[in-house]
Amino acid sequence: MNIIIFGPPGSGKGTQSKKIADEFKLMHISTGDLLRDEIKKGTEIGKNLDSMGSGKLVGDDIVIDLVKKKIEENPKKGFIFDGFPRTVKQAAELSKIIDVDKVIMLMVNDKEAVKRILKRGEKSERVDDNEKVAIKRLQEYKDNTQPLKPYYSLKGILHTIDGEGTVDEVFSEIKKLLS
Ligand code: B4P
Numbered sequence: 001m002n003i004i005i006f007g008p009p010g011s012g013k014g015t016q017s018k019k020i021a022d023e024f025k026l027m028h029i030s031t032g033d034l035l036r037d038e039i040k041k042g043t044e045i046g047k048n049l050d051s052m053g054s055g056k057l058v059g060d061d062i063v064i065d066l067v068k069k070k071i072e073e074n075p076k077k078g079f080i081f082d083g084f085p086r087t088v089k090q091a092a093e094l095s096k097i098i099d100v101d102k103v104i105m106l107m108v109n110d111k112e113a114v115k116r117i118l119k120r121g122e123k124s125e126r127v128d129d130n131e132k133v134a135i136k137r138l139q140e141y142k143d144n145t146q147p148l149k150p151y152y153s154l155k156g157i158l159h160t161i162d163g164e165g166t167v168d169e170v171f172s173e174i175k176k177l178l179s
Pocket of ligand 1: 008010013056086128137167
């Protein structure tokens with residue numbers, strides 16, 4: 001089984017993906033984590049990821065290459081893709097290498113999304129967890145990622161989940177959908 005989860009920043013994608021991976025024995029691929037890892041290791045890719053700190057999306061080709069590599073390293077696995085694809089181009093590339101069974105769109109309103117990001121920002125070391133960058137990330141989501149809604153809806157695999165409940169409430173809805 002291959003699942004995609006997308007939604008605005010702060011919608012709980014990372015939080016729910018970890019639970020989905022555990023419950024359904026899927027491999028969790030978070031492009032946010034992959035990119036932060038490149039920065040931490042100081043790789044050639046990582047040295048060119050300054051745009052992340054300003055809330056902009058990273059270039060499609062970089063992200064697609066990282067995901068392809070992960071899939072190739074784990075050919076027999078089912079995957080939960082967390083925060084990937086984030087553009088229609090990424091979605092089209094993914095469709096060439098893997099069949100996606102279900103796409104979950106997590107819905108939260110802007111106010112709640114920013115509130116959650118600022119709360120995490122009190123403790124995390126993420127340079128993008130502040131109000132100015134959170135607003136930019138939300139705009140990037142609206143401009144580049146929301147078009148995935150009609151893209152996957154036309155394929156008949158889009159499922160919308162309300163992300164505004166507690167972590168357990170949201171997961172319970174996801175479990176019903178995937179079981
Ligand atoms: P991500 O790492 O994906 O960051 P995110 O959108 O904020 O999601 P995250 O998973 O971290 O947060 P979550 O909503 O779970 O991306 C970071 C950056 O990387 C992007 O801005 C972009 O620059 C780049 N990038 C990543 N993928 C890319 C791609 N495919 N193409 C181009 N660029 C890409 O949770 C947020 C907070 O809410 C947490 O603190 C959590 O504890 C809390 N929370 C979760 N569920 C909750 C609930 N139900 N109630 C209350 N709080 C909750």
